[in-house]
Amino acid sequence: MYEFDYQRPASLADAVSALQSAEDGQLLAGGHTLLPTLKQRLARPSDLIDISSIGELRGIAVDGDTITVGATTTHAEVEGSEAVRSAIPALADLAGMIGDPQVRHRGTIGGSIANNDPAADYPGAVLGLGATVVTNKREITADDFFLGLFETALAEDEIITAVRFSKPEKACYMKFAQPASRFSLVGAFVAKTSGGVRVAVTGAGQEGVFRVTEMEAALDANFSADAIANIAVPDDNLNSDIHGSAEYRAHLIGVMAKRAIAGCG
Amino acid sequence: MPVTVSMTVNGKAVSGEVEPRTLLVQFIRENLKLTGTHVGCDTSQCGACVVHIDGTSVKSCTVLAMQAEGSEVNTIESLATNDELHPMQAAFRENHGLQCGFCTPGMVMSAVDLVKENPDPSEQEIREWLEGNICRCTGYHNIVKSIKAGAEAMRS
Known part of the structure; x- marks a missing residue:
């Protein structure tokens, strides 16, 4: 250092x-x-x-169907929160899939999304649930927050104070972990919300987390794994490295999204 | 520019002059000369450096000494009392839960934290908890057995 x-x-x-x-x-x-x-x-x-x-900046607050997670709340706190588990079990599950127990004792939700690592898990939940990022200056919707590889809408002197989630009808996150690092090679977050179905994919995109709108439209009409069986995600902008080619990741997106739909129950 | 850091380590108030970039594990090993805490990978993966900060297991290679300012830190040296091994340490000895021994302090500290959260962990839960503790000798079988026995001893 x-x-x-x-x-x-x-x-x-x-x-x-x-x-x-x-x-x-x-x-x-x-x-x-x-x-x-x-x-x-x-x-x-x-x-x-x-x-x-x-x-x-720390702690979890519940207000009706809204869960607000303070920026410096650790992954272990989200994983272990009864309030999160009962309102949005997929969010607690996702937090429990990050790193290992000791990493989860220190790592924070604000740190994860501010960094916007393309293989991080939290961006999947924040975009998939259409959450709102609250800062010391304003509120930013997830769709406007993640701008690209390690890039967010945050200004130089802007600090995330919390992330606000609305309880979805159902949601599930499925992650295909890179076997050594446990970062997501591909993670698919599927949520059925009052505003429609959202499908967010992390781990795969060169520009970080992204939504698969074609899958969302199909799932709005028919919320089942079959509905997306014939939707192929183009591999143009996907990561390709020793852990998996872009073509492999494109295939995994379909597999993980289908598993996530099945996991929604 | 050196700064002064103060914390409680193994029940004793300590302080020292460090650089802001000094890691907690360096402070423990080099300033306090408590060398039971090991540095394996230095990249927060292997878990040889696990200590407890305010009762929670963390990787001390990925915490600045300054971040532990004012905290209660416990290292592997805190476990044995009056020459009597902690039940988890005794279980590792009894079940041969080590080969070369390098990862053992981190394994034991991690295991003690697991049992605090989950007094009767299943084999599966132990294996999942050890995600962040790597044994390069691949001695996991006896490590898991040791933790199961250690948990039982801690319950009684």
């Missing part, structure tokens, strides 16, 4: 001003993406601004 200064602001307002005044500040929550990145010297921030002890 290159050298940096470490700051631990006590409030969101202090974190924003620390971020604004730092030469090249970087937020730190669980650090389970950032620290490995720094160890590889892929980034050189001047300051790490640790937001993990800001109480207002």
